Every structure is written in structure tokens, then in C-alpha cells.
């Protein structure tokens with residue numbers, strides 16, 4: 001059975017910074033350590049934008065390893081899908097449900113901010129279907145709390161470098177996914 005939902009809200013950051021913060025995978029296991037404490041890029045498919053990642057997420061207080069595919073569709077769309085438990089023999093919610101997400105950022109028409117639109121699709125067996133709203137709440141909570149941590153990081157950097165300055169994300173030593181694609185759309189110092 002399939003359960004779909006969307007989560008839409010505003011992030012107080014210019015779109016170039018919201019996208020940079022999402023692609024800046026270096027901060028994940030430090031800033032978001034309460035939610036994710038392992039992040040490893042396993043494979044970048046040649047001639048494609050698909051990256052395979054191994055990551056540990058904490059959902060409902062349980063830490064679960066997973067391998068999944070992610071894609072950046074410039075300028076501001078991100079897909080995660082094909083989630084599998086890792087290691088496969090450890091009991092995990094991902095043996096039971098399959099979650100794919102599509103996150104899109106749009107520039108706000110009124111202010112220099114970003115509208116975050118998360119579309120989630122959960123495939124789950126019929127006997128878990130009654131719990132779909134509980135699973136939805138868990139995913140929503142994770143996203144809201146992670147974004148709050150990101151906003152703290154963004155405000156801190158904004159104070160130091162000015163609003164809209166993306167140079168800190170583009171430093172040579174900074175591990176950012178799809179850096180070349182990002183620069184093509186947002187430039188070196190937006």
C-alpha cells in the first residue's frame with residue numbers, strides 16, 4: 001500500500017544558501033549527530049548524477065543503517081530513493097517499508113527566502129497501514145528538527161560572511177556533493 005504526504009514551509013535563507021547547505025555533506029555527521037552519525041558516499045555512477053550513499057538515521061529513537069540512491073537535479077531539487085537496510089541482516093524498518101523523497105526548493109516571490117517542498121512516498125504492507133500517520137509524523141519531526149539545526153549553521157555563517165555569501169561552502173577543503181553543478185547555477189559567490 002502507498003501513503004503520500006507533503007511538507008511545505010519557508011526557510012529564512014536565500015535559495016543559493018539553502019541548496020549549498022543541503023549539498024554540504026561534510027556537516028551532516030557533526031551538526032546532525034543526534035539524527036545521523038554515519039555518512040559515506042559509496043559510489044558515483046559514471047555519466048550520471050546518481051550517488052549511492054550509506055547513512056545511519058535515528059528514527060523513533062532507533063539507529064538504522066541504510067544504503068540509498070540520491071540525485072541532485074539542478075538548480076534546486078533532490079531525490080532519495082531505493083532505500084535498503086545496511087547491513088541487510090540487521091532488523092530494520094526498511095525491511096518493511098520503502099520511503100522515497102523528493103525535495104524541491106523554490107525562491108520565495110516576496111522575500112529573499114526559500115520555500116521547501118518535501119514530497120514523501122511510503123510503500124508499506126497492509127498491516128502497517130494503520131500506522132502510516134505515526135510514521136509520517138516521525139519523518140516530519142526529523143525534517144523540521146534537522147532544518148532547525150541547519151538554520152542555526154546558516155545564521156552563524158551569515159553573521160561572519162554576510163547573507164547570501166556561499167564562499168564558505170565552496171572552499172577547496174569542503175566536501176560538497178555536486179560542487180561543479182552547484183557552481184554552474186549559483187556562481188562562486190552568490
Ligand SMILES: [Fe+2]
Nearest residue numbers: 021028032150
Ligand atoms: Fe544540514
